[in-house]
Structures are given as structure tokens and as C-alpha cells.
Amino acid sequence: MLLDEPDNHLDLDSRQLLVDAIMDFSGAVLLVSHNLSFVKALGVGGQLDLD
Template sequence: MKLAMLIASHQTQASILLLDEPDNHLDLEAKQQLVKAINGYTGTVIVVSHDVGFIKYLTIHKTIELG
């Protein structure tokens, strides 16, 4: 995940990232770094997650809840 976010953050053209449960198997420090990277990303990010604690730290402009 760290490598993917590093690559995405250095793209010259904004694009779409689709992240399915990106915080799985990450320790607290890695989750914090991931939140910072996602929030700093200039393109569109679609995040699928069941972790409400993780989601609340993301800068979200639109939410779709299923279920």
C-alpha cells in the first residue's frame, strides 16, 4: 500500500484511485500515513471500507452507504 500511494502521489496527471479496504493489516502509524496521503491526493479517490474510525479521518466530499 505504501508503494502504491508513493507512485500515485508522484503522478503528473490526476487520476482515480480505487482503494478496497486499504487499511487492512496496517499498524496505527501506517494508517495515519495512509490518511495523510489520501487527503493530500489531488485526484479522485474511491475508498471502500468497513472501518468507520479510519473513514472519519478522511476528507470526504461525498459518501455512499450500502446496506
């Protein structure tokens, strides 16, 4: 699954629902996000920083 800033414009409850849905997904996830708390909530195992 490729997600580009999926938490933009979501309230806190909706953001948590999205975290839960992504955590339940059994496939690979490629996530682009500037929201570090969202990324940490997902328990991201690795990251690539582009400067």
C-alpha cells in the same frame, strides 16, 4: 484512485501515513471501508451505503 479496504492489516502509524498520503492526493478517491474512524479521518464528503 480506487481503494478497497486499504487500511486492513496496518498498524496505527502506517494507517496515519496512509491517511496523510490520501489527503495529499489531488485527484478523486473512491474508498471502500468498514473502518469508520479511518473514513472520518479522511473527511469523506459523501457516502453510499449498500445494504
